[in-house]
Amino acid sequence: MTSSTSSDGTLNKILQSLQKFQVDHSQFASSIETMKEWVELLASQGNLPNGPQEASLASENAEMAPITAKLGADTPRKASGTSRIILTTYPGQSGISPIVMDWGNPDPLKRGPVVVSRHPDTVKRRNAIGAHGGSYSIYYALAVASKNLDVDHRPDFTNTEPPVNLGPFPQWSDPKKIVSMDPWGHRAPWDFHDMIKKGGVDIRPTIAVTRAHMKLPELKQSVESGRLKVDGKICLNESGELAVTKVAVEPVWYLPGVAERFGIDEGTLRRSLFENTGGSYPELITRGDIKLFLPPIGGLTVYCFGDPAKMSDPNVKLALRVHDECNGSDVFGSDICTCRPYLIFGIEEAVKEAQRGGSGVVIYFRKEGRALGEVTKYLVYNARKYCRLWASEYFKRTENIAGVKDMRFQALMPDILHWLGITKIDRMLSMSNMKHDAIVEQGIPIHERVPIPDELIPEDGRVEIDAKIHAGYFTTGKIMTMEELNKVQGRAWEDVDVSVLSFSMISTG
Numbered sequence: 001m002t003s004s005t006s007s008d009g010t011l012n013k014i015l016q017s018l019q020k021f022q023v024d025h026s027q028f029a030s031s032i033e034t035m036k037e038w039v040e041l042l043a044s045q046g047n048l049p050n051g052p053q054e055a056s057l058a059s060e061n062a063e064m065a066p067i068t069a070k071l072g073a074d075t076p077r078k079a080s081g082t083s084r085i086i087l088t089t090y091p092g093q094s095g096i097s098p099i100v101m102d103w104g105n106p107d108p109l110k111r112g113p114v115v116v117s118r119h120p121d122t123v124k125r126r127n128a129i130g131a132h133g134g135s136y137s138i139y140y141a142l143a144v145a146s147k148n149l150d151v152d153h154r155p156d157f158t159n160t161e162p163p164v165n166l167g168p169f170p171q172w173s174d175p176k177k178i179v180s181m182d183p184w185g186h187r188a189p190w191d192f193h194d195m196i197k198k199g200g201v202d203i204r205p206t207i208a209v210t211r212a213h214m215k216l217p218e219l220k221q222s223v224e225s226g227r228l229k230v231d232g233k234i235c236l237n238e239s240g241e242l243a244v245t246k247v248a249v250e251p252v253w254y255l256p257g258v259a260e261r262f263g264i265d266e267g268t269l270r271r272s273l274f275e276n277t278g279g280s281y282p283e284l285i286t287r288g289d290i291k292l293f294l295p296p297i298g299g300l301t302v303y304c305f306g307d308p309a310k311m312s313d314p315n316v317k318l319a320l321r322v323h324d325e326c327n328g329s330d331v332f333g334s335d336i337c338t339c340r341p342y343l344i345f346g347i348e349e350a351v352k353e354a355q356r357g358g359s360g361v362v363i364y365f366r367k368e369g370r371a372l373g374e375v376t377k378y379l380v381y382n383a384r385k386y387c388r389l390w391a392s393e394y395f396k397r398t399e400n401i402a403g404v405k406d407m408r409f410q411a412l413m414p415d416i417l418h419w420l421g422i423t424k425i426d427r428m429l430s431m432s433n434m435k436h437d438a439i440v441e442q443g444i445p446i447h448e449r450v451p452i453p454d455e456l457i458p459e460d461g462r463v464e465i466d467a468k469i470h471a472g473y474f475t476t477g478k479i480m481t482m483e484e485l486n487k488v489q490g491r492a493w494e495d496v497d498v499s500v501l502s503f504s505m506i507s508t509g
């Protein structure tokens, strides 16, 4: 007992020393950075011969290494205007003065713009970590590196404003209701025009709104069969062409709010985001004062049928489908699942609701293969086919490979509903219990849940839907017992070139 207490005490002392060391190191690094900038300032004013001081300062302080690094002599200087790479920044460092970000403030000008650019004009004023464009931020980096894009290029936003008015809604100023997108993101270039033009701050929108037509072969059949009526406004003609308002949204995470949704602390979230992205965003660790993160992930698109103002009107009915991307089915017609048929059904029902004077909305999330991606998805497909999958084992294969059944974690999904001003859903065109629970938990009631009609389920997709129903998906039909589920079987490889099976023999030994 005594020895355990004394070893606890010793461990505490070590921990305290480490914490003190960490604080000292941070202050030291910050001081070095400040001194370096003074030296640079003097050099730029001609008071010091440039070069030797900078070099000696850097070389005498090994501690500089974690903060900055020098580019090779042949590296073009143009990209950042200086040869120095800023690896990370610290609060209180010379010149660091983030533009105020008061998340949830109802006045967009007081709330402040999302500023994430690392352009030399803006880098010290940033109030967000990450980059614009979600996963496409990497292509931006590639375009700059390959000199296809001048890093000084600033977008010309003339005539790009939303063609329809959306909001503002009271939900926009509730810091707990919207935590994964910027509610003012579609207005940024106009709300902060002066800051961009006069202040030279690089501010970009994270939401864009447009209007378009949509043409799907199934909807032509819907018109032909009389399920869908041509009204000339929403359903435009006999080919089933639809008029639609579309909203593209890139993710903007307010880290304290995201952490709270997942029931974890902000530090744990920041550390995991840093460590499990290959250490990509050091400021997640060093800049606790910056609360926003633009993650390199896909966003979402809203497809609204009928008058967009009706989405938030509590006096008319709303039909809604929340759809997570399944490229193989949605675009390329795979029959292994019910994704495209359910998506088409969702669009058709949304259109009908809008034609009845209500509102119809389909929201499309880029969360391919339950947010596990297509590589994992195809591995799961193979594992199911090699073993001739039974519906009762459906989720086990995913778990064996990915470690989880599903990584979509619907906790952040309802943000878009709050943003659209939706306060209730009359007809939810989804069977997912996870989506249902996440929406209801956010205080948005769902009055009716509409499953996919049986006749729209492809034969091979039966396994998927039965397994999902058994796991808790909503149905108005029968919930199968384990015994019955054991009789539902997916297609094996017999319809596939058997030569691939030899690979299986080798790989499984």
Ligand SMILES: [Zn+2]
Pocket: 326, 329, 337, 338, 339, 340
């Ligand atoms: Zn699918």
